[in-house]
Amino acid sequence: MSDAHSDDFDLEDLYDEGIEPDTESSSERLKRAIEMNVLAPARIAIADWRALVGGAILAFFLLMGTVGVWLVKRPTSGDAPVLAAPFESLAYPLGTDVFGQPIHAQLIHATPGMFKMIFAGAVVSVGFAAIVGVVAGFEHGSRIDSFLMTITDVVITIPGLPLIIVITAIFQPENPYIVGVFLGIDNWPGLARTVRSQVLSIREESYVEASEIMGIPMTSILRRDILSQLMPYVMINGALTSRRIIFESVGLYFLGILPFTTFNWGVMMNLAYEGNALTRPDMLPWMVAPMVCIFLLSFGLVLLSQGLDSLFNVRLRARHVNSSKKRTSKSNTANASQGD
Amino acid sequence: MTPQYLLKRLGQALLTFFVTMTVSFLLYQAMPGGPTEAMRSVILSQSGGSVDIDRLNRMIQLYTNVNPDQPMHVQYFNYASDVILRQDLGTSFFKNEEVTTLIMQRIPWSMFISVYALALGYSLSIFLGVMTAYREKSRFDSTVSSLIIGLNSIPYYIVGVVLIYFLAIQNSYFPTGGRIGSGIAPGYNPEFMISLVKHAALPAISMGALATSGALAMRGNAIRVLGEDYIRVAQLRGLRETRIATQYLGHNSILPMYTQFMIGIAGVFSSAVIVEEVFAYPGMGLLMFEAVKTQDYPLLMGTLLVFTAISLTAIFIADLTYTFIDPRISVGE
Amino acid sequence: MSSDDSVLSVDDVSVKFTNSGGLLDMFGEKETVRAVDGISLDIGENDVLTLIGESGCGKSTLGKTLIGAQKPTSGSITYRGQDIWEAKNGKNPAISFSEIRRSLQIIHQDPGSALNPNQRILTSLMLPLKKWNPNLGNEERKKRIYALLERVGLTPAEDFVQRFPHQLSGGEKQRVVLVRSLLLNPDVILADEAISALDVSLRVEMMDLMLELQDLFDTSYIFISHDLSNARYIAEKSGGRIAVMYLGRIVEVGPIEQVIGDPQHPYTQALKWATPNLYGEEDDDLPIRKIDIPDPTNRPSGCHFHPRCPKAREVCQREDPGQFDAGDGHGARCFRVDDTHEYWDSPSIVDD
Amino acid sequence: MRTSNQNDSDVVFEVRDLEVTFGTKRGESRVVRNVDFDIHRNETLGMVGESGSGKSMTSSALMNAVVSPGETSGEVTYYPPDGGEPISVLDLDEDELRRFRWGEVAMVFQGAMSSFNPVKKVRGHFVETLEDHNRDVEAGLERAHKILGDLYLDPDRVLDSYPYELSGGMKQRALIGLALILEPEVLVMDEPTAALDLLMQRSIVALLKELKTEYDLTIIFITHDLPLLTKLADRLIVMYAFDIVEVGSTDDILYDAAHPYTRSLLNATPDLKAPIEEMQSISGAKPDPVTNVPGCSYHPRCPMATEACKAQEPPMEDRSASHRTACIHHEDVSDEIPIPAKPMEGELQ
């Protein structure tokens, strides 16, 4: 039966597991892992303009944070005239700050820290959410489930920003990874609930029951039947979580609540703002440049998540066209629960 | 709604409050140096580099003689019973005033801007969400959606900074900060009211920017609801468009977001910590910010607890009112 | 049929579902559904049992209990004399639990959701083989799969196995699912509404295929349906039994000719009425007093059917009829089967 | 046998050249193709056909309610009772259409289970329908009580319930009640019973028969379930591949089906009484709305197909006064494809 969507993009193709699973060598496994984790998302990205633009922006910043730091010298004070205006010299295309440090170089050297923070925060919150959600979903109705969900509800209701502020004020983290972890603290519960409800609905799918009845081991069911289905949600939420972590971290640096040791967009804003950049036009580029970066990166992440969302939704819809009508409404409610 | 359900939600709220209280107590214990050290640092930083250290040390010593540290469990017990039985959050290190009093003074101001921000942000997100869903894939939809994505990509505090720059510094339409103008007598006179609104406008708008983050999710919901059978049947039934738009589409697309909206209230309220600092608007948020800056732990914990209480109240109200907008809820999750 | 030559037998099994409470749920009142209520049954080799009944009457639950996918609240299920749940928990069972697992398979109602949408057909079919025939070579496995696929008419098999589920039609998917369960060489297959989702024009073919394979593989079927004509087709073609369920109980069981031809229970009669035939007039008067099924959490006293039964009498309200033998392996849970029962003297409770 | 009370002069709906198309990525999808038919006042018209054959689209077109982005063209003329001015449904403006819907033609459609606004009590649905059609709410609710009673429902309980508090069968009947609240002329029922239990389906069909006479309705009933339909319908339309292949009285179709598809369908339909040996399914795949099969759309699956079938699209031909079919071989069909029942010449009018 070919349906209207069969010529649409198929994620299923991306999860091609190969024909000989048992003779799979480690290099093949690696290949498959690359396929699933790198190439597949990349291919997804190309299929939707939002994902494409979002991915491009993300890639741009990633390049900035990896290659950029090699190409552009780490700025130090006195590299160039103080508070030079933008577009005057190729050595400092965006101008310089009060130390005479080129602004573009500061932006570039702030990127790795930003990504470390995002990475740690996203991994921690998404990972934690996934674990809690999957466990709770799997043990649905058990004590573990209600325990985990009670905790989740508790954390969900504690206002995140004040809590994070209190924690960072007390522990004064300097390491970007740790900052990321702290910022991830309030992020997981929403996703954990989503994952749980997803697991519950996936568990309802008869193929999971069939796998169980065929005696397929639980780990295998988890991996093949459940985690692969959760990937879209995890990826979309990863992007949104990253955006939140950028907002919060930059905000806390901007306010001077987080201690800093190296370059950081929020710190640039903080120093410029404290230096009264708003009333001093020569300082404005110092203030505005990091703002633009934050905007661009989070714009990219939102676009990416939007793109992924619509792609995955097309896929879900495509699937539901084929299955019974009763199901469609069920998956709708499941979808409805996600979003920022 | 069953009383059981109510009790359960109430129990949940109390549990959360208790957990937050305990966590904040533990954090208090985890802070480096202990309260005396913190107090010394506070006063040092307060006096900006020109305090007579000897005199300060004498004072601190006097203080510790008078208030020796107690064992942790005793402290916890005292703290918990103060908070729960007497609604006493302790005395600020820094301001030498009851934390409760300080908070009570500030809350109305934060409420003021938050309520405006929420009204602004939520009505806008619901309106835009439904409108874009109605016109899905039209130019209107893509323009508005892109704008929303763009707006959501700007942190609200940057919105605040940009507003200050253009509307307060480049053009003095609004003040850069504070909550009322100098030399204006409070009362129900127009001058005061205008000043009040002018000072609240920019903070409220930047917080409102945060509240519009729901617009896209709203759009998604509305699109899904548009695909529901009952919308089609309502159209077949020849119901008026306005009724379908509000009672069918609007109402049902808000449902999945309702709790999020309510949690969002807490989020928007919490964003006061940053927004009020940017606008030097002396509300709860600035109070907390000052507490952070000065490591005024009793105040910090007090504000955290109050933020939590507000969040819990919002969610509890959400739960209660949810039954009115979604009757299905009372039968279970 | 004695339990010696039966593959599966259940004895007085009940399954209860209680809505579960969370940490803070202690205030909530619990509601219990008796999805299966004291049922005893035997399934023999090459046997076909067809379960029919209204939605929610417990067909699926009974079916899953039979194949060991649902643990009963009480009662026992034995597979070739080995208690299934003892095999799972006990030490050194005569037949291991995993062996039992393999022998009892399921085909779901919805072919759309019975296959992992992210896996190619080959992967979905390989997995169980890999699990159960670890010694088999890869080529060997493929050969088996291809052979079976071609046997159910999915040719060329090489092409089909490379597809994803959404690239197959409903009928094709259902065949793949059938192949998947047969690959394990099971003794019993539970076909839970296996054809309801298919287009009317495809149902007969699918049923034929299943029966054909039953002969080939020596499997028994538990066939669940809410449609009497499909049930009758299967039962009659295979010479199996049919069991009518109502609110967790089997109210009538027996060979097809007798149950359909001479239904004893008023509920079976109503079902028969509700299954119109293409040809021939039927009575339009409702043979039941109430259209709606009672709340399963709060079942009527006595005979559960009495509030809807057009022949209900006072005794039905208070007394629960046991199984009455109507001869030839035909039994019904109705006083009317027993000519001497006090029922006949009891006053009618039907008003009109 | 059944006597149909049809009267050619009293037509409620006249459908001519009805086309419904969707633009898809693969090209234009013609899901209803050039369909002509009439609906007679006070008849029950049944519509059968494979899934996806265009039944729902055709019936939606009667209310100009094809889901977007579907395009409807052709003519759909509605003749009000008492000889009022005929209405061209596809030309109505938005407001006229709004009043026409439910007031003249009501529809109970496939997704009935979710046809109610989940957050509104059933009473609210009745009230708003009355209000938006400017009817007297008091009187309307009184009527609602009666209708619901006729549907074996407890009116007060049902009206004061939220949809989720009702079982599927109750919801379905409440929806039928809602459909009748404005006293429409025509009731279109698109698989109203598909999701229900056997007993409930049959009960509803039994109720419908009573309602029809009591409320003077014209009913269009769409279903896959041919046996059920035969218990209700006066006339049947058989659709295959987005077009009508056969129209006739129920008996015409049951005993003298003239199209090979209809006959195969009859054979494929499980039946308690039919000998099981005679049952067989229709092999082959159903057609795709985007591709155009040249000639008769059924020829790829038809056992009687000849070159002529591939060459041209068969026109509708009269088999009897009440019976028309689109098969050039309809003369030979009785011999080629036997069906359980033999034609009963004598009993046909």
Added chain:
Amino acid sequence: FDSSGQTTDEESTDSNTDSSSNGGGGSGLADDTLDFPAGRPATDVQFNRYSLGNYAHTLQDQLFEEVARGYADGSVRPDLLEDMTVDGRTLTLTFPEGFKWWNGDDLTAEDYYIGLEIDRLQAPEESPIESNVLVDDYTIERTFKTAVSPNLMKANVAETFVNTPRSVYGEYLTRYEEASSDSEREAVTSDLLDMSITTQQLIDEGLGNALYRVTGFNSSETICELFEDHPYAERTDIPKVRILPETTSDVESLAVNDKLDMNPDVIMSDSQKSTYPDNIENVYRLNWFRTQKFTFNFKNEHIARLPIRRAIVNAVDFESMVAAMRQAGTVGAPAENQTALRSTIHEEYLGSDFVDQLIDYPVGKDLDAATAYMEQAGYSKENGTWVDPNGESFTFTVLTQNNNTQVQATKVFNDQLNAFGIQTKISTVSSTDYYQRLQTYEADIFWIWHVAKALWHPTAYFSNNFYGIEVGDPSSGGETGPTGKPFTTTIPNEVGATEIQGSGKEIQPAELMTTLPNSTSAEEVQEKTRDLVQWFNYALPDFVFVEEDSGYWGDTSDFSMPTGDEHELNTNRPGEFAFKNGWISSNSQ
């Protein structure tokens, strides 16, 4: 908003506000109202100076008379006092007549005496004071336990205020006097610590005594009006003053938008001049007592090595550090000599000959010298980075506050060290955390101000705490204090020698610093100061890089402000000094 306690505060603003004076105009919010920034909002502070938190440190300066002041030449002279004389161990303070509290009470010596006595009685054993005697209503005799140099005795009361009105504190003093045991005394202390004088109370009870009295306040301003009963009230025609909180309002944009008339203790940097309105001028410029330094933590084994410290000082260019600070509004000059003293008082305490002899560290950078020092210590450069004699690399953590000026200086310092090949990591934390880490010395190098008292006096610089040069408490038993600096150390015999010849001179800096304030004579002060200076110059326990300038700016077109010609202004907060003395008047008439 009625329910909030704020209402009363807000309303009080109104009590004497004449709405006609709100006309505004280019010169500020009102023509004859002097608007200037200071301190924190009056809503946030209280005026019990014994209460730990929230004391109105900055606002009190405007509202209470100051007893005596230090001047940039190093002298301490009376302010409110009519006279202060030294006779042996006794300092006699003579108060003028005619001053009043805002509530009408006479301001007498007792109002000051009470504070002195409470201070002493809180810890009588530790206090350097033997007794305070209230001789009559206008005279106090303050007797020290030991002989102290006269200047130091005067300095003891400098920068103190008459802020303990007898009507409030009298009862506490009585209770202290009556207390017979430590625990009784502690009970009084406890009560005193808990007491609070809110701004509203200050207004209602008239508990201030300066020229302008507070009449209203809210979170964004404090309104003061001329106190007509003040002896100086005749001097000025400015009826009203508005103090805008520095911490919550954006002073910079207020200034740029011409909303301020004066900044009492700050002068504009060049960069600010360009953005401020034209009518704003720097009125008076002063060589302030404050300098800034980097403190070395000797617990770091590398820093503990003298050549490394010298290399660091040689490797950095003070001029560029100061240049960066100027961008943030700090005005000052690079420190020319490493004496630890502000150069203003070199002459008084050291003499130019002595200063000339000292080791001369370059203000700019001398990388050759720095390299030589590193190599001298056995360090070598690998791939542009210095490694220690064992070949191990090392990184110094430099702690600073996330305040703009501090960050600027530290950042440049940091970058220059990195450029030289000494790896450093800058750690920028918020103010309170900074003090927290500063007190526990959790870093290797710290930025910090260098001045422990608001005085141009060696005791302000050689003070055994982090504002001075912290060595630690020698009685603690170890050999070094929290900074790893030894209690006993050796310096060359000869002033200015870079290395110790022979046995050298053994000194105990901590000891010296602790006893410096109790020196019995000016000579002893000089002697100890010279030892300490030589130690500082030789051993570089810390190094000073900038000497700040202060002064005040104002709107000279609307107001006439003293420039220092007619009045001596070379004292702390000169703008405020002028204002409190009634020397500022409006140009409107």
